[in-house]
Amino acid sequence: MTPLLLVALAAHIQGPPPPVPATLADAEAKAIFQVRQAFERVGRSAPVADPALTQAARALAREALLTTIDAATGTRIAQAVSDAGGWEPNPRLIIRRSWPLETTLDALAARRDLTDEAASHVGLAIAADGDQAVLVLLLAERKATLQPFPRKLDHAPAKQRLCFELRPPLLRPSVFVTRPSGNVDKLAGVSAKGGTSCVTVPFPVQGRHALEVLGDGPDGPEVAAIFAVEVGTVPPVAVLPETTGPEPATAPEARAQLLLRVNALRATAGVPGVQADPRLDAVAQAYADRMAAQHFFAHIAPDGETLTDRLEKAGYAYRFSGENLGMASSGPLAAHLAIEESPGHRKNLLDPAFDRVGFGLARQSRDGGSEVVLVELLASPSPTQADPVAVAYKRLEQLRTQFQLPALERNAALEAIAARQARSALARDDPRAPDLDTQVFGAVADARTTSADLYIAQDLAALPASRGLHDARYSLVGIGAVRGDSPRYGRGRYWVVVILAGLR
Numbered sequence: 001m002t003p004l005l006l007v008a009l010a011a012h013i014q015g016p017p018p019p020v021p022a023t024l025a026d027a028e029a030k031a032i033f034q035v036r037q038a039f040e041r042v043g044r045s046a047p048v049a050d051p052a053l054t055q056a057a058r059a060l061a062r063e064a065l066l067t068t069i070d071a072a073t074g075t076r077i078a079q080a081v082s083d084a085g086g087w088e089p090n091p092r093l094i095i096r097r098s099w100p101l102e103t104t105l106d107a108l109a110a111r112r113d114l115t116d117e118a119a120s121h122v123g124l125a126i127a128a129d130g131d132q133a134v135l136v137l138l139l140a141e142r143k144a145t146l147q148p149f150p151r152k153l154d155h156a157p158a159k160q161r162l163c164f165e166l167r168p169p170l171l172r173p174s175v176f177v178t179r180p181s182g183n184v185d186k187l188a189g190v191s192a193k194g195g196t197s198c199v200t201v202p203f204p205v206q207g208r209h210a211l212e213v214l215g216d217g218p219d220g221p222e223v224a225a226i227f228a229v230e231v232g233t234v235p236p237v238a239v240l241p242e243t244t245g246p247e248p249a250t251a252p253e254a255r256a257q258l259l260l261r262v263n264a265l266r267a268t269a270g271v272p273g274v275q276a277d278p279r280l281d282a283v284a285q286a287y288a289d290r291m292a293a294q295h296f297f298a299h300i301a302p303d304g305e306t307l308t309d310r311l312e313k314a315g316y317a318y319r320f321s322g323e324n325l326g327m328a329s330s331g332p333l334a335a336h337l338a339i340e341e342s343p344g345h346r347k348n349l350l351d352p353a354f355d356r357v358g359f360g361l362a363r364q365s366r367d368g369g370s371e372v373v374l375v376e377l378l379a380s381p382s383p384t385q386a387d388p389v390a391v392a393y394k395r396l397e398q399l400r401t402q403f404q405l406p407a408l409e410r411n412a413a414l415e416a417i418a419a420r421q422a423r424s425a426l427a428r429d430d431p432r433a434p435d436l437d438t439q440v441f442g443a444v445a446d447a448r449t450t451s452a453d454l455y456i457a458q459d460l461a462a463l464p465a466s467r468g469l470h471d472a473r474y475s476l477v478g479i480g481a482v483r484g485d486s487p488r489y490g491r492g493r494y495w496v497v498v499i500l501a502g503l504r
Contacts, residue, residue: 024126027101031108031124031135038114045120052086053123053138059084061127061136064095074328074338078226081138085151087225088140089212089342090327092117096135101126104133117141143167144213144224153231156206162213163198166224170215173197173224176343180207182268184347206232212343220299220306223342247331254332255281255359258376261336262349262357271352274378280358283314284375288360291325292373295364299323307377312490317382317458322348324376332361335374354378382459388481388494389415391460396469396477396498403470411501413443414478418497421454422480426495429486431456440501449473449502456486457494466498474500 036046059080074090081088094114098104104126119139126135147163166173175187190199203209213225248254255276263273287310291297300306307323324345326335339345348354360375393410400407421434431454440450451468460481468474478499485491 047119047122050121052084055084056080057123058125082227089223091138091140094137178210178343274357277356284360288362292362292364326374408477418480473502476501
């Protein structure tokens with residue numbers, strides 16, 4: 001009985017095909033049927049028609065009648081979805097031009113790429129002017145459900161409560177807001193009750209504010225929702241698709257223009273510019289090539305490789321690092337513009353901790369055309385440390401001063417023990433703190449107490465305080481440091497042993 005029940009249920013869901021369309025509404029109904037049928041044919045759940053995506057598709061279809069451009073920019077798509085009350089971050093856009101209507105529908109039915117990516121919601125609209133028809137299809141995989149939130153507020157200052165549910169597997173939400181000034185705030189106080197998270201969003205000034213909800217997933221951080229809120233009187237946004245100027249023809253030209261754009265953005269925010277780093281270019285390019293070749297788009301690769309892994313494999317020592325990913329059919333500048341307009345990604349671009357940048361660009365096929373995959377790597381490289389022991393001693397002196405304690409005295413016997421232990425730990429690939437009491441008491445006859453710590457560090461100038469550093473009983477110190485490659489902890493890391501001793 002179960003197979004018969006399943007067949008009957010599928011037939012009920014699919015329903016009979018709509019008749020030959022006599023109106024645009026009939027044509028849209030038939031097109032939606034074709035889309036649902038395509039998903040069911042390959043065993044995927046058919047996307048649900050969404051009012052906001054449908055309204056956005058209608059606006060884009062009407063605009064497409066006014067131009068010969070076959071695709072709106074990512075900026076315009078996001079604006080249309082937001083204006084319609086939606087929040088989908090990157091809906092997939094398919095545009096088809098033809099005449100008459102039956103030809104348009106036949107072309108949609110003939111496509112075999114509609115189901116290349118999962119989609120939970122769909123918006124579809126057709127616009128016609130007598131000699132051409134434009135079909136716009138928006139497909140989205142919904143990652144969050146938002147409770148109603150106003151898109152227009154009369155005046156500032158104002159506050160609104162944003163509540164939402166992340167869809168599995170996304171967890172640990174964070175909320176960012178790009179203010180009219182271009183600066184980005186990360187909102188504090190996100191609270192969760194059950195599966196619903198809420199946060200109060202302040203709007204201190206009038207203007208257009210962009211809100212973004214991020215969640216952590218198995219592929220790294222993902223944008224779950226993005227939309228704009230207009231406060232007070234705001235100049236209208238251009239209706240026609242935006243342009244970013246001529247796209248660069250070569251990768252070097254693209255990198256040069258992207259660097260100018262990033263530094264112009266940072267200058268506007270009063271943040272020092274970043275410098276091009278060929279080593280970061282190489283890491284970013286390798287990852288862009290991999291995503292295009294293997295057809296994925298995520299901060300974490302299918303084999304689990306992370307940005308940290310990629311930088312370590314390249315032997316790039318750094319204090320801080322960040323990564324932005326973008327895609328656009330028209331070129332790298334359009335992909336970067338989408339990155340700028342994402343509050344979370346924009347915060348990376350404006351982070352003063354970064355002073356180096358690298359770009360990777362690759363082309364991949366999609367929806368019968370091609371698009372650029374853009375990787376932007378930002379970092380603050382660790383300074384060259386020719387004498388790691390001296391750098392580590394300086395760091396401990398700074399910490400000791402912060403604790404308002406007397407300076408420690410360097411001890412040659414403790415240094416010798418620490419140096420041996422650092423080399424041994426690297427050779428064994430074992431970061432456990434050593435038990436050195438017997439060696440210390442044997443080497444320093446009047447030692448009464450001792451403490452030892454082992455660290456694996458990229459930057460010795462940022463070493464944390466060892467366990468006994470804030471203890472006034474300790475007066476002697478010995479440091480050993482060695483740099484090397486570890487199968488488990490990465491290339492070019494410093495292995496540091498700090499030994500403290502107190503005298504009788």
